[in-house]
Amino acid sequence: MKIQEIKISQEVLALKAEMIGLRRHFHQYPELGNKEVKTGKYIAGYLKKLGLDVKENIAKTGVIGLLKGNYAGKTILYRADMDALEIDEKNNVEYKSKHTGIVHMCGHDAHMAIALITAKLFSAQKNKLRGNIKFVFQPSEELIPGGAKAMIEEGVMKNPKVGGALGLHVWQDLAVGKVGIKPGPLFASIDLVSLRVIGKGGHGAMPQYTVDPIMISAHIITSLQALITREIDPLQSSVLTFGQIHAGTACNIIPEESFLQGSLRCFNPEIRKYAAKRITEISKGIADAFDGRCEVDIARGHPTVNNDPEFTSIVLQAARETVPNDNISNDCNNMGSEDMAYFLNKAPGCLFLLGTSNKEKGLTSKHHSPRFNIDEDALPIGAEIVRKTILKFLNLQ
Ligand SMILES: [Zn+2]
Ligand SMILES: [Zn+2]
Structure with missing residues (x-):
C-alpha cells in the first residue's frame, strides 16, 4: 500500500502527532474493565476543555461528551471503549505500560485517541455543524455483560435521541491502509x-x-x-x-x-x-x-453485532473517499464478539474494522497477545473515515 493513495484531510493530518501522543498516554496508564477511573477523568477533562457538554460516571466510569451543532438535526453516537486487559506487556517500547500486569492489548487506547481527536476536530467547526455528536466512552468492553448495556440502561440513547451509531475496532488481520466494512452480522x-x-x-x-x-x-x-x-x-x-x-x-x-x-x-x-x-x-x-x-x-453475553445496511453504505462511501477500493474488504466477519452490538440493537449503525498490522515493521501480533502492537499510521485513516461518516450522516456533505 502506497501512503500517497490514502486521502486524508489536512485537518486530520495536523492532529496526527497529538493523536499518537494520546494513544501512547492511554497505553502507559491502562485500567481494567469497570475500573477506568483515571482514564474516564482524563477523557472528561479533555472534552470539557473543548467545550462539550460532559457527563461522567455513567455505568461506573463511562463518559458522554455531547457536541451540539449550531443547526438542529440528527444525533449520531460515536463509541470508543476504555478498558485494558490483564496481560503482562512484552513489547519494548518507550510508551510501555506502567501498570504491571495490565495493558491495552486490544487497541482500545487507539479507539479513545481517535475519538478524542474527532471531538477536537468537530468542536472547532460547531458553528457550521448540523445536528449533534454524542461521543461515548464506555467502560468494560471485554467483560460480560459489558459497559454498553449498562450505559443504555442509564439513558445514553436519549436526550437527544440517537439516530445512528458508529464505532470502529483496530484490526490486526488487516494491514494498515485496509479497512473491513460489512453490512449484516460482523461479530458473533x-x-x-x-x-x-x-x-x-x-x-x-x-x-x-x-x-x-x-x-x-x-x-x-x-x-x-x-x-x-x-x-x-x-x-x-x-x-x-x-x-x-x-x-x-x-x-x-x-x-x-x-x-x-x-x-x-x-x-x-x-x-x-x-x-x-x-x-x-x-x-x-x-x-x-x-x-x-x-x-x-x-x-x-453480548448479542450478534449487526450492521445496518443503509448506515454501513455511508461508512463504505466515506472509506472509498479515503483509501483505494481494493483496500476495502467485506470478508471480515468472525466469531469474536463486541458489546457495540447493544448500541446497534437500539439504533441503526455500523462497527467497522481498521487495519493496523504491518509486516515490514514487525507489527503482526494478534489481539490479546502480550506482543500486540499497532501501526500508528492507521490512526489518521480511522479518524478520516469517522469524520467523513459523521458529516455524511448529519447531511453536511
Ligand atoms: Zn479484546
Ligand atoms: Zn476490543
Missing part, C-alpha cells in the same frame, strides 16, 4: 457456559466406590463438541470452547467435583437458543448416566 454473540460436575470422591485405586467427576467431564466435553458438529447446521457458524477446567489435588485421589467454563458463540439467535438448551440437557444427561450430577449456568 457470546454466552458464558459454566458447568459444575458433582461426583463422589475417593481412592484412585478403588474407583468402584466413587463417582469420578473428571471422567464425567471428559465425556461432557467430547459430547458437547459433537453437539456443535452433529446437531447444528454446518452452514450456521457456531463454536464452543472450554477455556477452563479445574479439578483434583493429587494423582491418586478422585475429587468430589470438577468445574468447567467455556464460551458459546453463534451468529443465528435461534441456534444460540437451541445450543444453550442442548448444552444443558447433554451435560445433565451424561452426569446422570454416570451417577453424578451437573449444575449448568449459561450467562447470556
Whole structure:
C-alpha cells in the first residue's frame, strides 16, 4: 500500500502527532474493565476543555461528551471503549505500560485517541455543524455483560435521541491502509457456559466406590463438541470452547467435583437458543448416566453485532473517499464478539474494522497477545473515515 493513495484531510493530518501522543498516554496508564477511573477523568477533562457538554460516571466510569451543532438535526453516537486487559506487556517500547500486569492489548487506547481527536476536530467547526455528536466512552468492553448495556440502561440513547451509531475496532488481520466494512452480522454473540460436575470422591485405586467427576467431564466435553458438529447446521457458524477446567489435588485421589467454563458463540439467535438448551440437557444427561450430577449456568453475553445496511453504505462511501477500493474488504466477519452490538440493537449503525498490522515493521501480533502492537499510521485513516461518516450522516456533505 502506497501512503500517497490514502486521502486524508489536512485537518486530520495536523492532529496526527497529538493523536499518537494520546494513544501512547492511554497505553502507559491502562485500567481494567469497570475500573477506568483515571482514564474516564482524563477523557472528561479533555472534552470539557473543548467545550462539550460532559457527563461522567455513567455505568461506573463511562463518559458522554455531547457536541451540539449550531443547526438542529440528527444525533449520531460515536463509541470508543476504555478498558485494558490483564496481560503482562512484552513489547519494548518507550510508551510501555506502567501498570504491571495490565495493558491495552486490544487497541482500545487507539479507539479513545481517535475519538478524542474527532471531538477536537468537530468542536472547532460547531458553528457550521448540523445536528449533534454524542461521543461515548464506555467502560468494560471485554467483560460480560459489558459497559454498553449498562450505559443504555442509564439513558445514553436519549436526550437527544440517537439516530445512528458508529464505532470502529483496530484490526490486526488487516494491514494498515485496509479497512473491513460489512453490512449484516460482523461479530458473533457470546454466552458464558459454566458447568459444575458433582461426583463422589475417593481412592484412585478403588474407583468402584466413587463417582469420578473428571471422567464425567471428559465425556461432557467430547459430547458437547459433537453437539456443535452433529446437531447444528454446518452452514450456521457456531463454536464452543472450554477455556477452563479445574479439578483434583493429587494423582491418586478422585475429587468430589470438577468445574468447567467455556464460551458459546453463534451468529443465528435461534441456534444460540437451541445450543444453550442442548448444552444443558447433554451435560445433565451424561452426569446422570454416570451417577453424578451437573449444575449448568449459561450467562447470556453480548448479542450478534449487526450492521445496518443503509448506515454501513455511508461508512463504505466515506472509506472509498479515503483509501483505494481494493483496500476495502467485506470478508471480515468472525466469531469474536463486541458489546457495540447493544448500541446497534437500539439504533441503526455500523462497527467497522481498521487495519493496523504491518509486516515490514514487525507489527503482526494478534489481539490479546502480550506482543500486540499497532501501526500508528492507521490512526489518521480511522479518524478520516469517522469524520467523513459523521458529516455524511448529519447531511453536511
Ligand atoms: Zn479484546
Ligand atoms: Zn476490543
